[in-house]
Amino acid sequence: MDVYWLEQTQSEVPSGDDWLSESEAVRLDSMRFEKRRADWRLGRWTAKHALAAWLKLEPETDVLRSIELRAQTSGAPEPYFGGRHAEVSISLSHSSGVAMCAVAGKTAQLGCDLERIEQRSAAFVSDYFTLEEQRLIAGASTSKRLVANLIWSAKESALKALKEGLRRDTRSVEVTFDNVSVGAPDRDRSWRVFYVTCGGERRLQGWWQCEAELVRTLVAEPAPREPVRIAIPARTGNAATAGTA
Numbered sequence: 001m002d003v004y005w006l007e008q009t010q011s012e013v014p015s016g017d018d019w020l021s022e023s024e025a026v027r028l029d030s031m032r033f034e035k036r037r038a039d040w041r042l043g044r045w046t047a048k049h050a051l052a053a054w055l056k057l058e059p060e061t062d063v064l065r066s067i068e069l070r071a072q073t074s075g076a077p078e079p080y081f082g083g084r085h086a087e088v089s090i091s092l093s094h095s096s097g098v099a100m101c102a103v104a105g106k107t108a109q110l111g112c113d114l115e116r117i118e119q120r121s122a123a124f125v126s127d128y129f130t131l132e133e134q135r136l137i138a139g140a141s142t143s144k145r146l147v148a149n150l151i152w153s154a155k156e157s158a159l160k161a162l163k164e165g166l167r168r169d170t171r172s173v174e175v176t177f178d179n180v181s182v183g184a185p186d187r188d189r190s191w192r193v194f195y196v197t198c199g200g201e202r203r204l205q206g207w208w209q210c211e212a213e214l215v216r217t218l219v220a221e222p223a224p225r226e227p228v229r230i231a232i233p234a235r236t237g238n239a240a241t242a243g244t245a
Contacts, residue, residue, distance in 0.1 A: 001222045003104045005112065006050040006230040010038060010097045013045045019064040020044065039099075043092050044069065046099040051079055053230045054088055054103045074163045091160050095214065102218050102227070109221040111160030115153040117146055117213050128152070128170045136177075150194075150208055150215050151175045157219040158196040158204055173198050191226045 017025055024044060031037045048067045052059040069077040069090070079086040091102045091112040102112035125134055125148060133151050140147040154175040159165050162173075174197045189211050196204045196219060206219035207227055218227050 001104060001108060001220060001224050003102055003108070003110065003218060003220055003224040003227050004050070004054065004230050005100060005102045005216075005218065005227050006046055006053070006232070007098060007100045007114075007216075008042065008046040008049065009099075010042055013042050017041075019048065019061050021065050021068050024068060039094055042097070042099045043094050043101075046094075047077070047079070047090065047092050047101045049232055050101040050103050050230055051081070051086060051088065051090065053232070055081065055086070059232070072163070075165055076160065076163050091157075091218075093156070098214065100216055102220075104220055104224070108224075109161045109163070110219070111157040111162075112216070112218045113153040113156035113160070114214060114216050115149045115156075117143075117149045117210075117215055119145055120148040120152070128155075130171050130174045133175060146210065146215065150210070150217070153215050153217040154194055154196060154206055154208065154219070157206055157217040158198065161204060161219045161221060162198065 017028065020028065028037060028040065031040060047069055048064045049059050051067050052063055057063045066082050068080045070080055072078045077090055077092055079088055079090050087106040089104045089106055089108040089110040091110045093100050093112050093114040095114045096116045098114060100112055100114040102110055104110050125137060129137070129151060137144050137147050137151070155170050155173055158173050159168055175194055176197070177194045189209060191207045191209050194206045194208055196206060198204065204219050204221055205223040206217055207224065208215065208217045218224065
């Protein structure tokens with residue numbers, strides 16, 4: 001299965017709000033804190049461009065305004081275009097002024113996550129990681145800080161794909177890697193495979209990538225091929241090319 005992804009930064013989001021739908025503008029006005037407003041606008045801007053590319057539409061203002069993300073009962077975003085449900089699966093994440101959006105065919109279970117590589121306390125690792133994951137961090141031949149954030153991001157992606165989020169105990173899903181995946185510092189932007197076992201039975205496949213101080217992960221079912229980045233030449237340029245898996 002093919003999965004596409006797009007990443008955008010705060011600097012790429014325009015100052016005006018004419019690309020938001022009427023209901024989105026109302027929601028934005030209800031947000032009190034500037035950081036929350038900025039993160040929300042960044043996420044919507046990124047998702048709208050990813051969906052425009054998937055739908056093979058030019059990312060003009062009227063097209064972006066017609067694309068909406070509505071929250072499902074699980075809290076996961078559900079895409080609409082022109083008031084009708086868009087036949088596509090989507091997942092969204094943001095961290096430190098960067099947003100990532102993944103898209104795939106409508107039948108896919110999909111989750112993505114973006115994390116800044118930061119120090120995780122021993123208490124955090126003990127509370128949220130399985131014993132095997134804790135051993136993996138302790139014995140890591142590369143940066144323990146990187147591996148801890150990578151495992152956390154992989155869990156987030158898997159729980160999004162399962163449409164359960166952090167309502168579910170993070171220790172009920174366990175992340176594992178091939179030896180080659182965590183054997184050396186990974187700052188070369190290569191995508192590498194990982195797996196998530198859910199409840200001891202179900203096994204999901206994911207991909208991870210490290211760049212600078214960010215780690216990104218993506219989990220999907222059916223098992224995805226290596227993720228394909230959506231290229232957008234310019235804010236007012238042509239829509240990127242993306243397939244319909």
